Amino acid sequence: MSLQISILTPERPFWNGNAEEIILPTETGEMGVLKNHAPIITGLDVxxxxxxxxxxxxxxxxxxxxxxxxxxxxxxxxxxxxxxxNIDPDIAKNTFETAKIQLENAVGVKEKVEANFAYKRAKARYTVVKSLKKI
Structure with a gap:
């Protein structure tokens, strides 16, 4: 028996399927889950x-x-x-590079927080399309 995975978003059920292993982006770092993992609830980061x-x-x-x-x-x-x-690699790369520059140039607490959030979202998308080449 493998893992049964359900990814739900506010809009709709996003993905359902069986898997042998998953790696989650938690708030304390990456966490791997294999069959018979101990029960846990964890916060997910971007x-x-x-x-x-x-x-x-x-x-x-x-x-x-x-x-x-x-x-x-x-x-x-x-x-x-x-x-x-569903992510265009060129757009993801450009958005990531733009977000990185905006984060470096951010001034003030509010602008830094907003720029950091945009950077993390862009980095997640870029990492996902970049990982396709390595996997």
Whole structure:
């Protein structure tokens, strides 16, 4: 038996399937989940999530949320999610580079917070499309 994965967003159920392994972008770093993982609830950070089905890896950009792992069922409640297939690599790269410059040039607390959030979102999308070449 493998892991049963459900990714839910406020708009709709995003992805359902079985997997052998997942890597989640938690607020304290990346967390891997395999079959028979201990029950846990964790906060998700903005970042790339990897899902291994048999020998194929799928990547998703997750924009924060929560994950519940219990009895080989992983339920992910994400603020927003995007599949690597739905992200244009050139746009993702340009957006990431622009967000990086805006973060470096941000002045004031509000501008820095907004620029950091935009940077993390752009980095997640860019990481997801970049990871396709490595996987």
């Amino acid at each position: 970042g790339a999530m990897l899902v291994r089905t048999n020998q194929e890896w799928n990547s998703f950009a997750i924009m924060g949320g929560f994950a519940l792992v219990k009895q080989n069922v992983v339920t992910i409640l994400a603020n927003e999610a995007q599949s690597s297939e």
